[in-house]
Amino acid sequence: MNNTITLLALFEKSTQTAEAIDDLYNLGIPDENMTVITGVPYPERSLGRHREWLTLPYIVMGGAVGGLLFGLFLSVITPHLYRLDVGGHPPVGFPPAAVITFVFTMLAIIVSTFLGVLWEMDFPRFGTAPYHRLVTDGRLAVLVECLPDLEQKVRQVVNSHQASYVGEPERLVL
Amino acid sequence: MSEFRPEPSIEPENAPEFEERLLLLEREDWEINQAVLQPMLKSGWVFWVVVILLGALVLWGLYAWGYLVYWGIGVSGKNRPVYWTLFITTFVFWIGISHAGTMISAVLRLLKADWRRPITRGAEAMTAFALMMAGLYPLIHLGRVWKFYWMIPYPNNRFMWPNFQSPLMWDLVAIFTYLIGSGLYLFLALIPDMAMARDHTEGWRYRLYRTLALGWRGTEAEWHKLHRALAIFSVAIIPIFLSVHSIVSWDFAVTIQPRWHSTIFAPYFVVGAIYSGLAALATILVIVRSGMKLQEFLRAEHFNALGKLVMVAGMAWTYFWFAGFITEWYGNEPVVRELIHEEVAGKLAPLFYLQMTANLLPIGLLVFKKVRTTPALLLVTTLLVNVGMFTERVLIVIGNLERNHLPFNWGTYRPTWVELSIVGMTFAGFALLYMLFSRIVPYVPVWEIKEGRLRYTLRRIGRLLIPTAAEIE
């Protein structure tokens, strides 16, 4: 795949972008070779792309179970390892154990959500990547990877939907 | 008999309140970016003067803290039986303030209330900084603060372990969890705006934002994952924030001290926290709006909605206060009766009436739309709420310790300069952190506003032209 070229097209409106993407499909460019970059999140299927499957929920559930077990360990097991009696209560009582277990479960959920989403997005990623700064000023960018002989057709399609810029993406050090 | 004449059709030009609502529809994305970035990059001399003053207050407070550690807790006004005073009071107060941020960003996000969009970041920042200030107090009030790390469960050669049955341990883990949770939530929602700032700044700001943006570009996949994570966060952080203040209230409710040992403490404190926090948020928003010229983003509709929430929270607080008070008053238990007498007709009466006036009057004032939508009036009203709520904490923590089962053990309390300085330190510290935050981070969540803009159009229903919101996301 070394001889593919990358083209970036900037659009002003979402309708133009969606139609352009449709036409690019019809040219035979597969889904993985197209990336849409926007400064604003557009609703799921508005641009005609497929919905991605996430492992994030499973990471979170795993984290929750881990937190639960750790909280149980701290509140139920450790008082027996370091035994000290206090007045009027057994070493392990339900309410304190419930509070500690609950808090550690929630902490694990939060931390595993954060780390999980970072892992799924492959963040942090500081290197050059194809991008264009006008994306944060409201443009929608479509990155297309295709073989050189399709380049002309791609440019044609994209220009027919009023792309404001077609060309090499800025390879910014992000 | 007057003649009925139908009004002329409403068009966008002669519809002032619609005009405000859809102000942002007229703006380009880059205009919004600049409107948010400019106040960050330029600060007037007033800003720096205030920062220096606050810094001086913080330094003075740190000196007072050092004085306290060196000479002993005796330099504060504590005594037997009033073992806990202004430090714990302010601790509870700050935890209370921290609850509003989560209400706005998590609860309102789940309820799909659009008016939360410009204020979520300011609210979450308020939560994070309030928690940092609150977290100082369990250290400040320790008799031997240099041994605080014994509360952390780590295996050691003394075979000593902290006591997980103690509410102070629950405090430790709960506040730690909430701080991490709200900090991560703040950061996660910040990433796209860090990318925006990265693209528009230079120098040290560029390097900072580039690091914090973690390489965000804005691909569909990234947005999808971010949304998923924020949705999980919003749901997860709600039980956390409900539990944190309940746990703090159990510091008091699990003892058998009269008037503390009450089952209503947990929901009472949570509702009081929401009341106090939302009021503080309104105060802060009014100040930031005028200081950073964000009139475009923080409009009358936002203050209107926030004011209504504060009013409802105030009514809920009144209900819980009364539910607690009526059972104590009616039961006539001797020590409780003595404590209530002290509060209502004794030495503490001025504070009690201050509390009730400052908490109830705003509820009545916020009924009026004029009060809710005029920034100056809203500022005064919400400041009054927090004066009342701080007084309420004073009465709960300090007032109820002054009497107990054996009259020989009754006591009084007088604050000292050390305590007042340290309390002032956290207020100044909070304000200082917040002001610095507003200059380093885009205060208004730009991507959320732009996302909200996608939803609104003008639609004609009969003679009216109404902004309608599309149901996306």
Next chain:
Amino acid sequence: MSHSAEVNHRWAMVVDLDRCTGCQACVVACHAENNVPVAGEKQAAYGRWMHWIIIHRYWEGEYPNVKARFMPVMCQQCGEAPCEPVCPVFATYHNPEGLNAQIYNRCIGTRFCGNGCPYKVRTFNWFRPEFPEPLTEQLNPDVTVRSRGIIEKCTFCVQRIRRVEIEARAQGREPQDGEVQPACVQTCPPGALIFGDLNDSNSQVSQLARSRRAFRLLDELGTDPGVVYLKGGETDV
């Protein structure tokens, strides 16, 4: 830690209010035995006195028909102490001999236990305790001198309990009834304080605890105190 052969001791004290004259000799003895600092007049007036045992005094009536009611109150060594579960670092716990133990070098000074105690017998070292010159000569080497930031309270002179138990074990016997005498019990002129093992049904404290005159302070709170008060007649002072 010593254990008895079959069953643990439960150390208890009986305070006979009909004998107590309010002379405060017990207070002074406790200061001397346990290295309790003197707070000074100003601090004491603000509620920061350090006495581990203190005579509660109430005035009744109007002049000239004034009566003083008083009773010595020290840590009640509660069986179900509300002060124990709330300490985050286990600086106070219940030892098998029924004592509410305070570990000075573990205390980090949260003062939560002070709030939990309904008798308010826990005192806190608000400043670094100072012993003006000749008093340093009479500090008891068996008892720690506490620094600032630490809660302390009556321990039933646990150092004296241990000494008797160790000596008795060295001699191959059990401690006798009345052999263990905390400083206050030893000093009390009218003999109003009696100390012993509540688990030994023949000891003096057990017999007195079964007396008709016996009551316990704030019994209704359910703290199961280890101090029994006796009162039958009037205390006319």
